[in-house]
Amino acid sequence: MSANELVTEFLLAAEQGNLDALKACLEKGVDINATNRQKRTAIITASLKKHYPCVEFLISAGADIDKQDQTCFNPFLISCLTNDLTLLRIILPANPDLDRLSRFGGVGITPASEKGHVEIVRELLTRTDINVNHTNFVGWTPLLEAIVLNDGGPKQQEIVKLLLDHGANPHMTDKYGKTPLELAREKGYHAIAELLLAAGA
Incomplete structure (x- = not known):
């Protein structure tokens, strides 16, 4: 052969x-x-x-x-x-x-945060030192992706809380200078806005 x-x-x-x-x-x-x-x-x-x-x-x-x-x-x-x-x-x-990039320039926690994969996000935050504030090719952090690219529902609220509890920076803006809090409010995601405020946004 x-x-x-x-x-x-x-x-x-x-x-x-x-x-x-x-x-x-x-x-x-x-x-x-x-x-x-x-x-x-x-x-x-x-x-x-x-x-x-x-x-x-x-x-x-x-x-x-x-x-x-x-x-x-x-x-x-x-x-x-x-x-x-x-x-x-x-x-x-x-x-x-943990620093290998997806085709959009995110690290593993980036798509997991966007897609609402709560258990994956929890596992990554509690068991690894993955960069919770990594910015992908289009200027999104996992926190921004969790807010903007999904429905603001219970899974996203849980992910936002997990990210904030594990060092996600609530002040890091998108490429247009908008903060997570501004974006959450624009979307009408009140529960997420409250979580951001509680984290000092």
């Missing part, structure tokens, strides 16, 4: 969640970090497909967990984007690089 065929078989095994086939390919000397055309590794594919035993095995076998595909996905960012707490809890003990 050629090296290319071996890689194809290995990546297919990850997609199908076939642990035995993954092990067999590694025994034949496949590069654990080999990628397909989308620059996707076996561990990225297994993470997307929620094949958790495969993800755990690939970590233990030494896969590069930080490597990103063409869309900037890696296992850590996938867990944050897709609200996959199980995956996040598998990845965190392997010490992922």
Whole structure:
């Protein structure tokens, strides 16, 4: 079997969640970090497909967990984007690089805050030192995303409170100089405005 065929078989095994086939390919000397055309590794594919035993095995076998595909996905960012707490809890003990950026220039907590992934946000804030005030390519912090890009409902209120309790700066503005408080008021998100005021905004 050629090296290319071996890689194809290995990546297919990850997609199908076939642990035995993954092990067999590694025994034949496949590069654990080999990628397909989308620059996707076996561990990225297994993470997307929620094949958790495969993800755990690939970590233990030494896969590069930080490597990103063409869309900037890696296992850590996938867990944050897709609200996959199980995956996040598998990845965190392997010490992922928390500064890796999504395609919009956010860190993991940025999309999680925007999308209302309360448990992911809580896990990140209580178990990692991820940068809660990171600014993405368009000038948004996780706090701003949590306010502006969602519905202001109970999940967003909980995320705003979590962010503020863990050091989110209520004074950091968007690129037009608007504060979180101004934006919350513009949106009519009164509960969020109250949380910001209580945090000294």
